[in-house]
Amino acid sequence: MAKISYLEAIRSAMREEMERDADVFVLGEDVGVKGGVFHATKGFYEQFGEMRSLDTPLAESAIAGVAIGAAMAGMRPIAEMQFADFIFPATNQIISEAAKIRYRSNNDWNCPLVIRAPFGGGIGGALYHSQCPESVFFGTPGLKIVAPSTPYDAKGLLKASIRDNDPVLYFEHKKCYHSITGDVPEEDYIVPIGKADVKREGHDITVITYGLMVHYVLRAAEELSKEGIETLVLDLRTIQPLDVDAIIAAAKQTGKVLIVHEDNKTGGVGAEVAAIIAEEILYDLDAPIQRLAAPDVPAMPINPIQEKFYMLNPDKIAAKMRQLAEW
Amino acid sequence: MSQSFIEQKNVHHSLGMTDADVIKIYRTMRLARLFDERSELLQRAGKVAFHVSGQGQEAAQAAAAHALDLAHDMFFPYYRDYAFVLGVGCEVSDLMLSLFAKAADPFSGGRQMPGHFGYKAKRIVTGSSPVTTQVPHAAGFALVAKMRNQPSVSFVTFGEGSSNQGDFHEGLNFAGVHKLPVIFFCENNQYAISVPYVKQMACAKVSDRAAGYGFPGVSVDGTDPFEVYAAVKTARERALRGEGPTLIEAQMYRLMPHSTSDDDSQYRSKAEVQAERERDPLPRMLMYMMQTGIWDDVKEAELKAECVKIINAATELADKAPYPVAEDTLKHVYEGD
Ligand SMILES: Cc1ncc(C[n+]2csc(CCOP(=O)(O)OP(=O)(O)O)c2C)c(N)n1
Numbered sequence: 001m002a003k004i005s006y007l008e009a010i011r012s013a014m015r016e017e018m019e020r021d022a023d024v025f026v027l028g029e030d031v032g033v034k035g036g037v038f039h040a041t042k043g044f045y046e047q048f049g050e051m052r053s054l055d056t057p058l059a060e061s062a063i064a065g066v067a068i069g070a071a072m073a074g075m076r077p078i079a080e081m082q083f084a085d086f087i088f089p090a091t092n093q094i095i096s097e098a099a100k101i102r103y104r105s106n107n108d109w110n111c112p113l114v115i116r117a118p119f120g121g122g123i124g125g126a127l128y129h130s131q132c133p134e135s136v137f138f139g140t141p142g143l144k145i146v147a148p149s150t151p152y153d154a155k156g157l158l159k160a161s162i163r164d165n166d167p168v169l170y171f172e173h174k175k176c177y178h179s180i181t182g183d184v185p186e187e188d189y190i191v192p193i194g195k196a197d198v199k200r201e202g203h204d205i206t207v208i209t210y211g212l213m214v215h216y217v218l219r220a221a222e223e224l225s226k227e228g229i230e231t232l233v234l235d236l237r238t239i240q241p242l243d244v245d246a247i248i249a250a251a252k253q254t255g256k257v258l259i260v261h262e263d264n265k266t267g268g269v270g271a272e273v274a275a276i277i278a279e280e281i282l283y284d285l286d287a288p289i290q291r292l293a294a295p296d297v298p299a300m301p302i303n304p305i306q307e308k309f310y311m312l313n314p315d316k317i318a319a320k321m322r323q324l325a326e327w
Numbered sequence: 328m329s330q331s332f333i334e335q336k337n338v339h340h341s342l343g344m345t346d347a348d349v350i351k352i353y354r355t356m357r358l359a360r361l362f363d364e365r366s367e368l369l370q371r372a373g374k375v376a377f378h379v380s381g382q383g384q385e386a387a388q389a390a391a392a393h394a395l396d397l398a399h400d401m402f403f404p405y406y407r408d409y410a411f412v413l414g415v416g417c418e419v420s421d422l423m424l425s426l427f428a429k430a431a432d433p434f435s436g437g438r439q440m441p442g443h444f445g446y447k448a449k450r451i452v453t454g455s456s457p458v459t460t461q462v463p464h465a466a467g468f469a470l471v472a473k474m475r476n477q478p479s480v481s482f483v484t485f486g487e488g489s490s491n492q493g494d495f496h497e498g499l500n501f502a503g504v505h506k507l508p509v510i511f512f513c514e515n516n517q518y519a520i521s522v523p524y525v526k527q528m529a530c531a532k533v534s535d536r537a538a539g540y541g542f543p544g545v546s547v548d549g550t551d552p553f554e555v556y557a558a559v560k561t562a563r564e565r566a567l568r569g570e571g572p573t574l575i576e577a578q579m580y581r582l583m584p585h586s587t588s589d590d591d592s593q594y595r596s597k598a599e600v601q602a603e604r605e606r607d608p609l610p611r612m613l614m615y616m617m618q619t620g621i622w623d624d625v626k627e628a629e630l631k632a633e634c635v636k637i638i639n640a641a642t643e644l645a646d647k648a649p650y651p652v653a654e655d656t657l658k659h660v661y662e663g664d
């Protein structure tokens with residue numbers, strides 16, 4: 001075991017996969033000579049050369065579209081969107097093309113593509129360097145969507161995504177890059193796509209979440225523990241397909257469920273999680289399903305007062321958890 | 328537009344083509360036209376829901392297919408390319424099964440509209456309806472050909488209206504920067520549904536657009552199979568030498584309405600369409616072959632009979648073929664489904 005950062009977990013997953021499989025390569029804006037604006041591909045240009053850490057023109061639809069072509073041609077491209085906020089020019093390629101290639105060709109073609117997109121706020125990134133765009137893609141059959149919270153999951157899920165034979169959107173939280181460190185095995189491993197993970201056991205309330213919010217929820221759970229409230233924290237890890245069994249089991253365990261996400265509330269992943277629980281085990285619940293998410297405004301402002309207002313934090317989450325526990 | 332190839336006798340020899348090459352291109356054109364006409368009839372008779380016609384574009388399509396390497400190149404056709412896909416090895420029965428949306432449709436198993444090709448065994452990459460998305464895919468395949476040092480060229484087609492899409496510009500730019508082996512082949516049939524060329528772009532020719540991406544753009548008479556053949560050959564050789572892409576604009580005319588759902592009298596005159604019929608590539612190719620002496624009335628009658636037989640058999644096969652099973656709707660979203 002070695003303690004590494006979330007960013008190093010992502011970098012080492014790519015490096016190891018590129019060493020293992022000559023068909024894996026990265027492409028995107030500034031991923032070559034510079035090694036990426038967040039340094040996710042630092043050293044790749046030197047180690048793997050220009051063609052496998054390919055600086056592309058500033059054109060996201062081409063980054064996705066060329067990667068889709070390369071994937072259909074038998075490669076395993078990792079396309080980097082510099083910020084998840086700038087994935088939208090590529091949306092047509094992702095939703096109309098990557099997601100539908102296997103289905104529309106009746107299994108003749110497939111598209112083993114990973115699109116990495118640094119997402120999320122709390123970093124002073126303003127409206128266009130802070131967004132959580134997952135709900136735009138969520139509910140698009142044919143896509144898999146992951147959003148790891150820890151270095152262990154980040155590395156294992158990225159390796160699984162690269163080896164997957166279908167397109168995977170890999171949302172990595174910018175605020176986790178350096179702030180989150182954790183133990184990661186020396187040996188090769190994967191975290192299977194589609195499997196949620198209980199990050200904390202508890203019998204009073206259940207919180208279901210993903211991404212950076214996992215850490216905030218865990219901190220809130222520590223606070224509540226001092227008050228005698230024990231929280232089960234389920235980290236979805238994969239947003240699509242959702243781990244329905246794990247969601248049901250976690251909800252059943254306590255009968256009180258709060259869903260937390262950084263993305264805004266309406267039409268978010270939480271709505272689907274809530275619907276699944278309501279559909280399957282409504283009468284096992286002891287309280288109405290709760291959601292805590294960002295307000296339904298277009299995106300977060302840059303000034304610190306409003307950014308703080310927009311973003312969830314452990315205190316806001318703890319308050320909501322207390323409410324639920326007392327229901 | 329040039330009448331040149333009809334007036335000359337031996338254009339094909341000067342291009343290094345044999346008589347058999349010419350006959351092959353003509354046969355593909357003939358087969359595609361008969362398929363197209365039959366599809367129109369089947370739609371009108373209520374046997375099939377929808378057809379999108381390629382009439383008027385067959386010379387360019389068949390000649391381009393003939394100029395490519397069917398063992399190495401990769402193809403990204405758009406929805407009017409019946410002659411093209413027949414030229415690279417599809418059967419009329421494939422087209423018919425797709426038209427009838429039957430389970431044995433090799434392009435999509437009866438899932439997609441007709442004209443949405445994709446057939447790995449024939450090196451045809453799966454396509455979709457949002458126009459021009461295939462252009463960056465072609466660049467992606469070409470990137471891989473370059474990485475793997477394979478003698479493969481991506482050949483991608485689209486309409487002139489589609490050359491306004493971002494994916495056209497992003498795809499050409501990417502291919503230009505990395506000098507990728509791609510042939511961008513625009514079938515300029517003068518209309519994007521109802522909107523004429525002059526309301527689609529302000530540059531005189533689609534091929535002018537290549538200048539912005541640092542590689543040659545050429546315009547050819549798309550009703551002249553020899554001009555098209557020569558341009559595609561040249562572009563292919565250039566691509567294989569590692570010199571990068573070429574944009575070819577094949578200028579032609581869409582003889583039929585946009586699709587069976589369109590009424591073209593709302594936006595163009597009968598007189599205009601009639602005048603353009605003079606340039607219909609099919610009779611002109613026939614005239615060339617007759618004048619050159621490689622063809623005669625007997626051969627023509629034989630070919631027509633053979634093609635009609637193929638069309639009839641394919642129609643019957645597709646008509647009788649089963650639809651996909653309802654529950655298979657759920658299949659192939661992900662691997663293993
Ligand atoms: C992105 C997108 N917008 C609109 C359409 C609807 N549409 C289908 S074909 C077409 C016109 C295309 O014109 P052109 O590119 O010139 O090709 P042509 O049909 O003339 O061969 C339009 C608007 C579409 N398929 N995709």
Ligand SMILES: [Mg+2]
Nearest residue numbers: 486487518519
């Ligand atoms: Mg057109």
